[in-house]
Structure formats: C-alpha cells, structure tokens
Amino acid sequence: MRRRRSARRETRSGSRLFATYAVASLLPVGALGLLLLSGTRDDATKQGQDQGKAQAAVIAEMAIAPALDDADLTRGVTAGQRDSLAKATDLALYHGSVLRMRLRNFNGQVIFSDDGSTSGGVPVGDPAFQSASNGTATATLVKDPEAPGGQIIRVLQPIFARASGEAIGVLELYLPYDKIAARLHEQMTVTYRRLGIGLGLLYLAMGLISWSTTRSLRRYAARQEHEALHDGLTGLPNREAFRQRASAAVTDRRDGAGGAVVVVDLNRFKEVNDTLGHHAGDELLRVITARLRTALRTEDTAARLGGDEFALILPGLDPPDVRALLERVRAELTREMVLDGVPLTIEASFGVALYPAHGEDVEQLLRHADAAMYQGKRGAADIVVYAGERMAHPTQWLVVQAELRHALERDELVLYYQPKIRLADGAVCGVEALVRWQHPERGLLPPSEFLPAAEQSGLIEPLTTWVLRRALADQREWTAAGRDWTVSVNVSARNLESAEFGPLVVGLIEEFGVAPGRLTMEITETAAIVDVEIARQALRALSALGVGLSIDDFGTGYTSLARLRGVPLTELKIDRTFVDGVLADPENQAIVRSVVTLAHGLGCRVTAEGVETAEVAAWIAESGCDEAQGYLYSRPVPWADVPMMEEVR
Amino acid sequence: MKALALSLVAVALVAGCGSASSPAATAQAVDNGVPFDQALHDKLPPSVRNTGTLRFVTDASYPPMEQFAPDGRTIVGFEPDLADALGRVLGVKIQMVTGPFQTALDRVADGTYDGVLSAVTDTEEREKKTDFVDYFSAGTSIIVQRGNPSAIAELTNLCGHVVAAEQGTVQADLLHRSQSGCGDRPMQINQYKTNADALLQLRTGRAAAVLNDYPAASYLAEDSRTSNYYQLASGAQYEPGLFGIPVAKGNTQLRDALKGALDKVIASGQYADLLTRWGVSDGAVKNATVNGALTD
Structure with a gap:
C-alpha cells in the first residue's frame, strides 16, 4: 500500500510538471498565434487596398489614358476627349464596378466626373492627392453608409497618358469594397482555420514532447529512487528505505493502532553460503524474499537490511496478531526448499519490537528487535518479543561469546584476587576473586569486556562454575600456605535463576572440602531481589549451609529496602562512587554513615569499595565500616602476590 | 530593375536639387561641378540674365538621353544632367520643358523656347532654321x-x-x-x-x-x-552626325555662351562623367562646335 501510494505521488508530481510545461508552452504558442493573426489581418487590409490600386491602375491605363490621347489637362479636355472618356467609363459606372470617378489635373481642378459635377473630391493638400501627383497611387478605405458593407475604396491614381510615361493628372476613383471584403473574409477564415490547426498541432507536438520528456524524467527519477532505496539482489527495500518507511509507519499510526518492527535472521545462511556457494546463497535469499512476500499482508513491508538479515514492518496489529502473523511467516519460511538439488530447511529467528510500546524511534525499535532476536537465538524460541532493557546488548557480544567459549575450553581465563582489609586491625581478612581473560590477541581483558556478553548467554553458567572451581582450588592452596582468607565470588542473576546452581555450589564445597563460611557469594543489588522463586530458594539454601551472601555495589540499584528483609545477607559493599568522594562531600558522608547503620542493623558487615588514599581509609574506619577494599591496599593480583598484613601497612 | 528605378529616382533628386538651388550663389560651393563663370554669364543676352532662366524644350521619350522618371513628371537622363551642368557654369537655371519634337526648331526660331535639348542631330537642312551648339556624336x-x-x-x-x-x-x-x-x-x-x-x-x-x-x-x-x-x-x-542644341539664329550671345559653357564642362571632366553615368561614352566629342553639320 505504501508503495502504491508513493507511486501515485510520483505520478502526481509528474503530471504537475507536465501541466507546468503545458501552460508554459501555451504562452509562446498563444503569442505566436496572436502575432500571426494580427499579421494576417494587416495583410488582408493591405491586400484589399492593393487590389483597389491594381484595379485603378488598369482602369487608368486601359480606359482613361487612351481616351485622353493628347490632352493637356491644365487646359481641360476637348468635347471629343470628353466623349471618349464617357464611352470608356459608362459601362463600369452603370454596372457599379466603379462607384464614382473624377479626373483632375495637378491643380486639383475636376476636369471630368461621372455625374458631370466639377466640385468635390479630395483636397489638393491631402497627402493622398500629393502622393498621386508625385506618381504614387494610394488606396484608402472610406466609410460610405449607403454602400453594402459600409465601406468603399478610394484610389488616387496618377494618369500616365502617353507611351513616354508622362503623368498628366490624377484619377480619383471610388470602387466597391464589399466583394473584395467578402473574398478577403473568406481567405481570412481559411487562414484562421489553418493557423488554428497548425498552432494546435504545434502545441500538441510540444505537449507530446514535454509529456514524453517528463515521463522519461519521472521514470528515471523513480528508477534512481528505487535503486537508492532497494536491494539489488532481492528487490526489497534496503536499510535506508526501511528506516523511512518504518518512521513513516510509526508516525502515521491511524486510529492509534500500533504495530511491530521485526528483525528476521536466517539461522543457517552462512552454512548454505559456505557449502553450496554464493550463488545458492543468493538464490536462498530470493526464495526467502518470495516467501516473505507471500506470507505478509499488502500493507506490510519486508526489507533486507543486509546479509541474511531481514526486517519487517507490520502496521496496525495487536501483539497477539503480530505473533499470529509471524507464526504464519515462520511456517512459510521454514518450508523445505531445494537449492542446487540439496533439500534443506532454513530456520529463522524473529525479534519483535512493538510500537509505540517499545518506543517510537526507529533506531530504538530496531535495537530492541535485534536484542529480542538474539535472545531468541540463544533460547529455543524463534519468535521473541522484546521484554525490556535486560535484553539490550551490543552485537559484537556474539563474537565475544564465541571466543569466550573457546577461552573456557583452552583455559585462557585467570583469576586475580583483591584483598579485603579488616579496618579494626589492618589485616587481610579475605579476597575477592576477579576473573581476567588472557586473550590471545587482545591481551589481558578486564571482566567488563566479556562479562556482559557472557551474562546474556548461557555461557555465564560454565564461566561461574569455572570461577568457583578455580577460586576454591586457590583457596585450598593459600590455606595450605597458612592464610585463612575467605574468598568472594561474583554470581550473576542468571546463575541464580538456574535450578542447578544451588546444588552445584553445594557439590563444589563438598568436593574441595572447604568450610562454607569461607565462601561468599557476591550478587548485585538487582539480582538480590529477583522475584524468581528458584533464585530465592538457591539463596536460602546457600545461606542455610553457611555460605556468605554479599550485596555488591550497594546504593546504585533501585532496591526497595523492604525486599532486603527476606534475604539472609552477611555483607553490604558500599559502592566506590560514595567512597571515592567521601572526604569532600557531606552527602556522601551521610550516605556512608547511613549504610553503615543500616547494615549493622541488619546484622551485616560493611565493606567500603574503592579506597585509594589513607585519608579515606581513616575516615571510613572512623565512620564504622568493618572492612575496606581498594588500590590503597592492592590491585587485583594473582593470589600469591596478595600482600601480607604487614606489607599493607 | 528596382535598383535601377531607385538610382533613377536618386539622379532625379540630385538634378532637382541642382536646378532648384540658387545657381550663382551655390554653384561654386556645391560638389565637384564646374565652377560658375562670370565672363560667360556676362555674355548671356540681357533678357536671360534678367530672368536667370533658360527654357529648353525636349521630347522626354528617348532614354537614356531623356525620359520621364517613375513619377511621370520629372525628366531625367544625360541631357537634363548636361543642361544642369551648363546652367551652373552660366549661372542660370535651365528648365527642361516637354514638347513635340517635330515643331521644336520652329518654337526656338519663334522665340517660344531658348533652345532644344532633345538629341537633335545637327544637319545642314536644320541649320537653315537655327544655329547649333554641338555636344555629342552618334x-x-x-x-x-x-x-x-x-x-x-x-x-x-x-x-x-x-x-x-x-x-x-x-x-x-x-x-x-x-x-x-x-x-x-x-x-x-x-x-x-x-x-x-x-x-x-x-x-x-x-x-x-x-x-x-x-x-x-x-x-x-x-x-x-x-x-x-x-x-x-x-x-x-x-x-553618323553631331547632336546639337538649336538656338535661334541671331541669338549669337546665347549660342556663344552655351559653347563656352560646354567647353568648360568638357574640359572639367564632368562631361565625361555624365556620359559614363548614362552609358553613352561612345558619343563623346572632344570639344564643342557650332553648326558642325557634316556635309552630305
């Protein structure tokens, strides 16, 4: 539907361009028409006058001049000449071919006239008379109410009486104009019609040219736009077009109905590409495209974001309908197909972000849909609807996850330990196990580089297991070396969600034969208050066994204090952000004091994290904290390098 | 054809201007014409000097010697131009008047016109009626x-x-x-x-x-x-014979003045120029003669 609408828009802008051309070309054609018309009218008038002059010239030469023979008009004409003149002109006058006639000498005297009068006529001073006196005939249209058509032609014609070409006088002739006018009118009509048809055809030709030009331009522009916005292989909209359409869909929501932005990832595409070749890969993408088109409604949009990644816009659907539609799409996509003679089934992961529920920004929706899709890839579900921030992760985690898996197998991880100092006597009372990754290419990586990725995948479980085993193994060694340090291990919320975690820890304690009290599980504030029953049970079981429970980074989460009540805690660790600036900031001081009070009230120890100076350490000790941790004492180091109590001091 | 007609008109205009302007005052000032000659002017009969006008009759149907311009009234040609040149030298206006050729000599003899300028061949027969100032040969x-x-x-x-x-x-x-x-x-x-x-x-x-x-x-x-x-x-x-300007017998003053003026025009080169203009250089004479009729 969107595509159709945009096509209509292109047509509309094209026809507007065409209309502009049409109007613009109408102007010159119209101007040309007016020019030609006025020219034709002028020509016709002149033609009429010329015809009158031609008639007069013939009359003068053939009727008047021969009759005058040898006359000297300054002296008048003889009776014989008068007779000849009368004879020569009688018929023409009688039949109306000539309406009036006067023969005048250069002084203007009327020597002869059709009705015998010697008065009247054009004044001698009239330019027409002067012109005729000087040898040039003039024709003028004059009004005559009695004449048919109301107009007659007056011609003043010099008379060249003799073969020598000598002029002897002026002939004043009045000729009927109605017949000339009628014929001219007829000619004009014909000319007008031809002109009209000709200009019409010209306009039509210009119109056709501009129409075809605008059509070519329109097509070219449409093709350019299509190429800019579509994927060459599948013909689907590309990422850019997807963005435009998605943002239009999000903005254009009608009736307030929401919809979904879906990211689709083919699960075995790389495999197909690698085994059957790129040609088969392309073919696979084309088949998938066709299937997407079949399964989707007309108002939906499918786009190819790149590689084997597709995206869908499903406007105007409720979440259940989205799921139903996607089920149909999945069924269609996963139908068996044959590529190069190899039957195969492609599976796809669908990540769904609903708008407006999950945002109204296309990038955000895409990120959320992506997150949901990866979540799906991790689990068994093929269609996963975005379910909040926890899903968010950067894409490169996939790489990290893959590498981390190898790292676990190749034993590239190492454990470092940071000592906790008992403030009462300054002795090392325990260590926190911190995992490091001895990456073959990137060197020693801190946990921030890979832990989030691990947390998002099932990898966190083997990772935590590895950390626990190594920590317990190390503890056994330092115990043998005469150190009675407890060891703290960070545990992810995901670990707690797993039903196997509790038994695992119990099993390890037994296996390594350590006292449960010398092991502490550090969990984040958020993880501590999860509503998952399994997690609660795990925490209770470990607590019952005597394993310590510590809340890490206390004060940075959003814990309701009420929730803390049910958790059997042994330690609260004040986050470094409060500790770091505690000397300068009275608010931090207040917070630290309060947490100390709170912790002691709950029956917990309080550990300050991030202690870097002796002054801070002094203040912390004075405020009532039990233990401290930080660079002042030691960075995380292999356990053998953890400084002894005396060295710390 | 049109170009020719235009050039004829142009010539007519030039000739018209020449004859219209006050001859004595402007003749010397204007163009390359032969200068006014006071001595010749003084030789003219007193009546001519008084009126400042000479009337020559012509039959203007003899191109290129003389013909009517397209207006049917102005006379143009070699002879009107020659008359103009002569008039300038003499300081008088020479009018060309149309009239029948046959009676032209008689009209000169009886004093109606001062002369004829109409390609009149000088013959012994005619010299009996008038004197001739000859200017052309054909x-x-x-x-x-x-x-x-x-x-x-x-x-x-x-x-x-x-x-x-x-x-x-x-x-x-x-x-x-x-x-x-x-x-x-x-x-x-x-x-x-x-x-x-x-x-x-x-x-x-x-x-x-x-x-x-x-x-x-x-x-x-x-x-x-x-x-x-x-x-x-x-x-x-x-x-072949000479064309001449018939002048009444006894009017030797006019005859001699015309001869003198003609010699001046010939000597100045304007004569040759006019002959060339009208394409009649074949008929050039070396100098003016009086009554040069060839004996039969």
Missing part, C-alpha cells in the same frame, strides 16, 4: 523586335515592311531618302509624335522596325525593362 541604328522576326540586318531589308519613326527626326528623313532603293517594294513609313509612340508600334507588332539614334537604340536593347522586347538589327550606325 549615328542611326535599326531597332527590331527581340528575335528579329522579320530578319532585318540592314537598311535595305526594311523594304516592304512597316517602319515607324518619330516625326521630324533625321531618322524619318533617312527612311524617306532610302525609299528610292526599295523599288516596287516600298517601305510603309509611319511617323509618330513621340519616339515612345513609334516604339509602341514595334512592341505591338504593327511595325517591323524603328529607327533611333544609336544611344537610345542600344539602351532599349540592353535595359532589363525593355531588352525582352527589342534588339538592334545590327551594330551599324548609319549617317
């Missing part, structure tokens, strides 16, 4: 219709044909004198008041030939307006 040619349908090559071929000529011309005389050679096949010699009337006869096939002076004849045969209808029967010029 013979007679035979004009026939283009294609020469009557196959006329020389005078004797005219026998048995209708031949037209202008009344009172040497050509009419020549025809009459040639009649004797025709024996029992005489020519029918028709004479007309103007040369144009005679040519009209030839143009319409009512005459087989017209006799003209050579300049007029060759002009007819070559001018684009007339060459479709006329041609010369041959290149021959019969009875």
Whole structure:
C-alpha cells in the first residue's frame, strides 16, 4: 500500500510538471498565434487596398489614358476627349464596378466626373492627392453608409497618358469594397482555420514532447529512487528505505493502532553460503524474499537490511496478531526448499519490537528487535518479543561469546584476587576473586569486556562454575600456605535463576572440602531481589549451609529496602562512587554513615569499595565500616602476590 | 530593375536639387561641378540674365538621353544632367520643358523656347532654321523586335515592311531618302509624335522596325525593362552626325555662351562623367562646335 501510494505521488508530481510545461508552452504558442493573426489581418487590409490600386491602375491605363490621347489637362479636355472618356467609363459606372470617378489635373481642378459635377473630391493638400501627383497611387478605405458593407475604396491614381510615361493628372476613383471584403473574409477564415490547426498541432507536438520528456524524467527519477532505496539482489527495500518507511509507519499510526518492527535472521545462511556457494546463497535469499512476500499482508513491508538479515514492518496489529502473523511467516519460511538439488530447511529467528510500546524511534525499535532476536537465538524460541532493557546488548557480544567459549575450553581465563582489609586491625581478612581473560590477541581483558556478553548467554553458567572451581582450588592452596582468607565470588542473576546452581555450589564445597563460611557469594543489588522463586530458594539454601551472601555495589540499584528483609545477607559493599568522594562531600558522608547503620542493623558487615588514599581509609574506619577494599591496599593480583598484613601497612 | 528605378529616382533628386538651388550663389560651393563663370554669364543676352532662366524644350521619350522618371513628371537622363551642368557654369537655371519634337526648331526660331535639348542631330537642312551648339556624336541604328522576326540586318531589308519613326527626326528623313532603293517594294513609313509612340508600334507588332539614334537604340536593347522586347538589327550606325542644341539664329550671345559653357564642362571632366553615368561614352566629342553639320 505504501508503495502504491508513493507511486501515485510520483505520478502526481509528474503530471504537475507536465501541466507546468503545458501552460508554459501555451504562452509562446498563444503569442505566436496572436502575432500571426494580427499579421494576417494587416495583410488582408493591405491586400484589399492593393487590389483597389491594381484595379485603378488598369482602369487608368486601359480606359482613361487612351481616351485622353493628347490632352493637356491644365487646359481641360476637348468635347471629343470628353466623349471618349464617357464611352470608356459608362459601362463600369452603370454596372457599379466603379462607384464614382473624377479626373483632375495637378491643380486639383475636376476636369471630368461621372455625374458631370466639377466640385468635390479630395483636397489638393491631402497627402493622398500629393502622393498621386508625385506618381504614387494610394488606396484608402472610406466609410460610405449607403454602400453594402459600409465601406468603399478610394484610389488616387496618377494618369500616365502617353507611351513616354508622362503623368498628366490624377484619377480619383471610388470602387466597391464589399466583394473584395467578402473574398478577403473568406481567405481570412481559411487562414484562421489553418493557423488554428497548425498552432494546435504545434502545441500538441510540444505537449507530446514535454509529456514524453517528463515521463522519461519521472521514470528515471523513480528508477534512481528505487535503486537508492532497494536491494539489488532481492528487490526489497534496503536499510535506508526501511528506516523511512518504518518512521513513516510509526508516525502515521491511524486510529492509534500500533504495530511491530521485526528483525528476521536466517539461522543457517552462512552454512548454505559456505557449502553450496554464493550463488545458492543468493538464490536462498530470493526464495526467502518470495516467501516473505507471500506470507505478509499488502500493507506490510519486508526489507533486507543486509546479509541474511531481514526486517519487517507490520502496521496496525495487536501483539497477539503480530505473533499470529509471524507464526504464519515462520511456517512459510521454514518450508523445505531445494537449492542446487540439496533439500534443506532454513530456520529463522524473529525479534519483535512493538510500537509505540517499545518506543517510537526507529533506531530504538530496531535495537530492541535485534536484542529480542538474539535472545531468541540463544533460547529455543524463534519468535521473541522484546521484554525490556535486560535484553539490550551490543552485537559484537556474539563474537565475544564465541571466543569466550573457546577461552573456557583452552583455559585462557585467570583469576586475580583483591584483598579485603579488616579496618579494626589492618589485616587481610579475605579476597575477592576477579576473573581476567588472557586473550590471545587482545591481551589481558578486564571482566567488563566479556562479562556482559557472557551474562546474556548461557555461557555465564560454565564461566561461574569455572570461577568457583578455580577460586576454591586457590583457596585450598593459600590455606595450605597458612592464610585463612575467605574468598568472594561474583554470581550473576542468571546463575541464580538456574535450578542447578544451588546444588552445584553445594557439590563444589563438598568436593574441595572447604568450610562454607569461607565462601561468599557476591550478587548485585538487582539480582538480590529477583522475584524468581528458584533464585530465592538457591539463596536460602546457600545461606542455610553457611555460605556468605554479599550485596555488591550497594546504593546504585533501585532496591526497595523492604525486599532486603527476606534475604539472609552477611555483607553490604558500599559502592566506590560514595567512597571515592567521601572526604569532600557531606552527602556522601551521610550516605556512608547511613549504610553503615543500616547494615549493622541488619546484622551485616560493611565493606567500603574503592579506597585509594589513607585519608579515606581513616575516615571510613572512623565512620564504622568493618572492612575496606581498594588500590590503597592492592590491585587485583594473582593470589600469591596478595600482600601480607604487614606489607599493607 | 528596382535598383535601377531607385538610382533613377536618386539622379532625379540630385538634378532637382541642382536646378532648384540658387545657381550663382551655390554653384561654386556645391560638389565637384564646374565652377560658375562670370565672363560667360556676362555674355548671356540681357533678357536671360534678367530672368536667370533658360527654357529648353525636349521630347522626354528617348532614354537614356531623356525620359520621364517613375513619377511621370520629372525628366531625367544625360541631357537634363548636361543642361544642369551648363546652367551652373552660366549661372542660370535651365528648365527642361516637354514638347513635340517635330515643331521644336520652329518654337526656338519663334522665340517660344531658348533652345532644344532633345538629341537633335545637327544637319545642314536644320541649320537653315537655327544655329547649333554641338555636344555629342552618334549615328542611326535599326531597332527590331527581340528575335528579329522579320530578319532585318540592314537598311535595305526594311523594304516592304512597316517602319515607324518619330516625326521630324533625321531618322524619318533617312527612311524617306532610302525609299528610292526599295523599288516596287516600298517601305510603309509611319511617323509618330513621340519616339515612345513609334516604339509602341514595334512592341505591338504593327511595325517591323524603328529607327533611333544609336544611344537610345542600344539602351532599349540592353535595359532589363525593355531588352525582352527589342534588339538592334545590327551594330551599324548609319549617317553618323553631331547632336546639337538649336538656338535661334541671331541669338549669337546665347549660342556663344552655351559653347563656352560646354567647353568648360568638357574640359572639367564632368562631361565625361555624365556620359559614363548614362552609358553613352561612345558619343563623346572632344570639344564643342557650332553648326558642325557634316556635309552630305
């Protein structure tokens, strides 16, 4: 539907361009028409006058001049000449071919006239008379109410009486104009019609040219736009077009109905590409495209974001309908197909972000849909609807996850330990196990580089297991070396969600034969208050066994204090952000004091994290904290390098 | 053709201007014309000096010597231009007046006009009526219709044909004198008041030939307006003679003044210039003569 609408828009802008051309070309054609018309009218008038002059010239030469023979008009004409003149002109006058006639000498005297009068006529001073006196005939249209058509032609014609070409006088002739006018009118009509048809055809030709030009331009522009916005292989909209359409869909929501932005990832595409070749890969993408088109409604949009990644816009659907539609799409996509003679089934992961529920920004929706899709890839579900921030992760985690898996197998991880100092006597009372990754290419990586990725995948479980085993193994060694340090291990919320975690820890304690009290599980504030029953049970079981429970980074989460009540805690660790600036900031001081009070009230120890100076350490000790941790004492180091109590001091 | 007509008009305008301007005052100032000559002016008869005008009669149907301009009223040609040049030297205005050729000498003799400037051949016969101041040399040619349908090559071929000529011309005389050679096949010699009337006869096939002076004849045969209808029967010029300005006998003052003026015009080169302009250089004379008729 969107595509159709945009096509209509292109047509509309094209026809507007065409209309502009049409109007613009109408102007010159119209101007040309007016020019030609006025020219034709002028020509016709002149033609009429010329015809009158031609008639007069013939009359003068053939009727008047021969009759005058040898006359000297300054002296008048003889009776014989008068007779000849009368004879020569009688018929023409009688039949109306000539309406009036006067023969005048250069002084203007009327020597002869059709009705015998010697008065009247054009004044001698009239330019027409002067012109005729000087040898040039003039024709003028004059009004005559009695004449048919109301107009007659007056011609003043010099008379060249003799073969020598000598002029002897002026002939004043009045000729009927109605017949000339009628014929001219007829000619004009014909000319007008031809002109009209000709200009019409010209306009039509210009119109056709501009129409075809605008059509070519329109097509070219449409093709350019299509190429800019579509994927060459599948013909689907590309990422850019997807963005435009998605943002239009999000903005254009009608009736307030929401919809979904879906990211689709083919699960075995790389495999197909690698085994059957790129040609088969392309073919696979084309088949998938066709299937997407079949399964989707007309108002939906499918786009190819790149590689084997597709995206869908499903406007105007409720979440259940989205799921139903996607089920149909999945069924269609996963139908068996044959590529190069190899039957195969492609599976796809669908990540769904609903708008407006999950945002109204296309990038955000895409990120959320992506997150949901990866979540799906991790689990068994093929269609996963975005379910909040926890899903968010950067894409490169996939790489990290893959590498981390190898790292676990190749034993590239190492454990470092940071000592906790008992403030009462300054002795090392325990260590926190911190995992490091001895990456073959990137060197020693801190946990921030890979832990989030691990947390998002099932990898966190083997990772935590590895950390626990190594920590317990190390503890056994330092115990043998005469150190009675407890060891703290960070545990992810995901670990707690797993039903196997509790038994695992119990099993390890037994296996390594350590006292449960010398092991502490550090969990984040958020993880501590999860509503998952399994997690609660795990925490209770470990607590019952005597394993310590510590809340890490206390004060940075959003814990309701009420929730803390049910958790059997042994330690609260004040986050470094409060500790770091505690000397300068009275608010931090207040917070630290309060947490100390709170912790002691709950029956917990309080550990300050991030202690870097002796002054801070002094203040912390004075405020009532039990233990401290930080660079002042030691960075995380292999356990053998953890400084002894005396060295710390 | 149009260009020619325009140039004719232009010449007419120049001539008109020349004759219209006050001659004594402006003659010296204007262009390359021959300067006004006071001595010659003083030789003019007192009546002419008083009026400042000389009236020469002409039959303006003899291009390129003289003809009517397209307006039918102005006379243009070699002779009007020559008259203008002479007038400038003499410091008088010379008017060209149209009149019949046949009676022109009589009108001069009786004092109606001061002279004739109309390609008048100076003959002994005519010298009996008037004196002549001669300014040009030409013979007679035979004009026939283009294609020469009557196959006329020389005078004797005219026998048995209708031949037209202008009344009172040497050509009419020549025809009459040639009649004797025709024996029992005489020519029918028709004479007309103007040369144009005679040519009209030839143009319409009512005459087989017209006799003209050579300049007029060759002009007819070559001018684009007339060459479709006329041609010369041959290149021959019969009875060559001088053209002169007839002046009343006894009016020696005018005669001598005109001769003097003509010599001045010839000497100044303007004469040659005018001859060239009108394409009649063949008829140039070296100097003016009085009563130079060749004896028969």
